[in-house]
Amino acid sequence: MQLFYGYKEGDRVMLSEDESKHAVKVLRKSVGDELNVFDGKGNLYTGRIIDNHPKHCGITLDKVEENWGALPYSFHLAIAPTKNMDRLEWLVEKAVEIGISRITPLLCEHSERKVLKPARLERILLSATKQSLKGTLPQLDELTPFKEFIQQQNATPTFIGYCGEGTKTPLHMKMREHGSSVCVMIGPEGDFSPTEFEAALKAGIQGITLGDQRMRTETAGLAAVHTAHLVHISQ
Amino acid sequence: MQLFYGYKEGDRVMLSEDESKHAVKVLRKSVGDELNVFDGKGNLYTGRIIDNHPKHCGITLDKVEENWGALPYSFHLAIAPTKNMDRLEWLVEKAVEIGISRITPLLCEHSERKVLKPARLERILLSATKQSLKGTLPQLDELTPFKEFIQQQNATPTFIGYCGEGTKTPLHMKMREHGSSVCVMIGPEGDFSPTEFEAALKAGIQGITLGDQRMRTETAGLAAVHTAHLVHISQ
Numbered sequence A, B: 001m002q003l004f005y006g007y008k009e010g011d012r013v014m015l016s017e018d019e020s021k022h023a024v025k026v027l028r029k030s031v032g033d034e035l036n037v038f039d040g041k042g043n044l045y046t047g048r049i050i051d052n053h054p055k056h057c058g059i060t061l062d063k064v065e066e067n068w069g070a071l072p073y074s075f076h077l078a079i080a081p082t083k084n085m086d087r088l089e090w091l092v093e094k095a096v097e098i099g100i101s102r103i104t105p106l107l108c109e110h111s112e113r114k115v116l117k118p119a120r121l122e123r124i125l126l127s128a129t130k131q132s133l134k135g136t137l138p139q140l141d142e143l144t145p146f147k148e149f150i151q152q153q154n155a156t157p158t159f160i161g162y163c164g165e166g167t168k169t170p171l172h173m174k175m176r177e178h179g180s181s182v183c184v185m186i187g188p189e190g191d192f193s194p195t196e197f198e199a200a201l202k203a204g205i206q207g208i209t210l211g212d213q214r215m216r217t218e219t220a221g222l223a224a225v226h227t228a229h230l231v232h233i234s235q
Helices: A017-026 A085-098 A118-131 A146-152 A171-178 A194-202 A217-234 B017-026 B085-098 B118-131 B146-152 B171-178 B194-202 B217-234
Strands: A003-009 A012-015 A034-038 A044-051 A058-060 A063-065 A076-079 A102-107 A158-161 A183-186 A206-209 B003-009 B012-015 B034-038 B044-051 B058-060 B063-065 B076-079 B102-107 B158-161 B183-186 B206-209
Touching: A003 A017, A003 A118, A012 A017, A012 A034, A012 A044, A076 A085, A076 A217, A085 A102, A085 A118, A085 A217, A085 B217, A102 A146, A146 A194, A158 A171, A158 A194, A171 A206, A171 A217, A171 B217, A183 A217, A194 A206, A217 B085, A217 B171, A217 B217, B003 B017, B003 B118, B012 B017, B012 B034, B012 B044, B076 B085, B076 B217, B085 B102, B085 B118, B085 B217, B102 B146, B146 B194, B158 B171, B158 B194, B171 B206, B171 B217, B183 B217, B194 B206
Parallel strands: A003 A034, A076 A102, A076 A183, A158 A183, A158 A206, B003 B034, B076 B102, B076 B183, B158 B183, B158 B206
Antiparallel strands: A003 A012, A012 A058, A034 A044, A044 A058, A044 A063, B003 B012, B012 B058, B034 B044, B044 B058, B044 B063
């Protein structure tokens, strides 16, 4: 299914500026052609082009499907961006394909990357969401300092992956207990610092392990995403 | 741990040519320095440099650890290489980190990539094996035609991922039954053809699914690798 990104406006559905250009200029869609448009909030609209404007293409609202392509659970990954952006971008694409609701880039003691430009990640989020036919665009937060983040995590069951010393349970066991709607924190290349791990435990966050394989940050992040998926489909 | 790749030769351990150059020229290792050398077959040698030759650096064999960093199961992934090589190279790196024993690139009806140069993939295999401290270098086969491959698969329990119609069981359920020492086949961007799927079933290969998420070829490949890992650590 060919999918476009847009939003409902009164009795019409408008394509975003980029998507209008893509539909009208690249794919040469014209008045009367039927399009499928999703709003990233779970609505899938179907209608015909009434205005093939290359910047704001409008279609009729003939049909709406609610809760379309919704992830059956809500998984939140909080991860320290890798020094090499390609690795983070790769993770974002794959995480969307497997299923994720929210990504929080973390700023940690050992973080090598201390600034993050969201624009490119947002484009990857959108294209991966379209490509894998997900109805909801995952939320991408701003780069959040570790201490700030752990104080916010009182609603969702939250787990922290850590390679150092300490009490840790395999993530899949924790998920069997709590379900897949949880938050998992993954540290930077140098891992979380012992101080950070201690602070997380004090904040009620539980230590987890992804097994004894040594994985890169982005691999560990994806392993957590896939664990949530697998535990969900096994239940 | 800093790890070098080499081989035992009589009462000595020799570093490969690339590794000799890296140790001697880049890291400036010299006679008397202690090195850890793995042979990719499960042996970890420790000794001191007796000849810091930049092309064939030799060390004494002071200690050998057998079955070092061995994968506790043997997982075989047979996958159609993606059109874009970066995606395949990414998969190879991640698969090694999580754990894999053998990779067979498959040539399928819908394959867009019909040739494969192994040199670069072999370098990625080696560096990922070192980086993730695995003792055994996974086997990389030549690009194998689909029909030829399915005829070889009579020893290992083999499963084929397919998005089209047909009887399919979730991979993790099959692995709970057979363990993680299995072979999983993943098709190209256009999936296996119905004819290929039928031929596989006739050859005694069983249809599996990775869940109803729409994943790219390389994402499905990694999901299979991680399923093997997760089923293994949950048992």
